[in-house]
Amino acid sequence: MNEPIILVENVSVNLRVDGGANLKTELLSLPKKMTSQGRNRRCIRALNKVSCKVKRGERVALIGHNGAGKSTFLRLVSGIIRPSEGKVTIGCNVSPILAKSFITGQLMSGRTAAKAHYLLSDSIQMSLGEYIRDVTDLSGLGDAIDLPVKGYSEGMCSRLLFSMMTTGLHECLALDEGFGTGDRDFYAKAEKRLDEFISCTGTLLLASHSEELVRRFCSRGIVFRDGKVIYDGEVDDAIRFYHDN
């Protein structure tokens, strides 16, 4: 329990905002690059000298305004992006739930999407049949699991994705905004699922604007502002700090 599984040391992340480069400009700027006169790229500093340590089994809420750096932090610890400066050490498999997007296309069924996720995942310790059954039960989709995803409502997509991502064993879950679009019945099931996950000493990183959700599932809060960690402590204190500052 006291073993740190995520160690972020003095990390800064610069994100490019200009997309792909122009070949002509790149070729013309080649002499400058060769003489180390720097690169003219438009970047934003999404994280600025962030340091923190997350222990196994901790439930950490990431609190802050939009653009404060919460999602970038989740992407960083999930291995989606790498630090521009500093060092990140990860001692577990981090499963990110960041976007409502399936691996398979919109004309494919929910079952196909779930099967693709099952095949891709390293951490699911059950048979495909059990997995699909569990996903169908939790999402409450019933027979709709065999219909094309294109016809699903936003809530159905959200439920299916949450069910797919949380079924099976996960050491660490990086959750962005949670499961806000589901109905009350699903919300209760999802809470139960997260309780089960936490009771198995799974580590939870939850970025959310919902204080209810954060208080319900997290014991520690990290407040972000302008890419910096401005508070790290008990979740109630963190929420209070966020409101006061």
Next chain:
Amino acid sequence: MMGKWMMRSGSTMTTKVWQGVVWKKRKAWWFTATARTKERYARSKLGNIWIGLSTLLTSVLLGVVYGNLFKVKDPLSFFIYIALGLTTWNALATSIGNSPNMFRNNQILLKNTNIHPAFFAFEEWAFNMIELSQSMGFITIAVVLIQPEIALNILLWGWLPIINLCVAMFWIPVLCGVASVRYEDFFQIVPLALQLSFLLAPVLYTKEALGSTQWIADINFLYQIINSVRSSFLGDGVDLKITFTLCLINCIGTLTTMGILDKFRYGIRSYV
């Protein structure tokens, strides 16, 4: 060292792409590729039969037109020549032509999941392999019905050139895909290069028709890939020098591409 993996600025995570993505996830990328094929023809009554049927129809029509244009004496042999050339060209050109969108089409997943970009490269390759096998299967049945000895030629000589074609259909599109993510200009360059390659390659006509400019075909890598498949099918044997040169280029190309995919995996996510 406490962690399974570590990231520092300026360095990359040490992962074994071949083991981690290619082999371990093989069922996943093959499954998503087959799902894509099903999705493509989900609303079609004939389904993926269209892949073979369209190639066959095009070959028949172009065989008639170009047969008349070049006043060929044996229309059936010319049809076989055109059909084999066109099928292999279409497979190779389609894979390269679609490559600039290989990573762009998956940008939401690339930016929000920790799936290695190599996964999408292999999914694209598997998708192209399914299309190739279906169109090639359809055409092979048609040409074997006309000229049964082609079946024996395929078994004796055809396998190595086909392997070359399949490998080329991996690394050339992936290299173009990575370059297109990095440089927007590749969206314009790729179709232009493909068009020039096609017009300068004797796919719909014989190499002899080029006269003194046959060297243009000789230096065309895409044509050499296609021609080695077609020649072996037609029983002209295998030019070992060309086949092994293509093998060598493919090996170097594949290893380089895998290295680039791993080295620029964060760059691909960042630029896409």
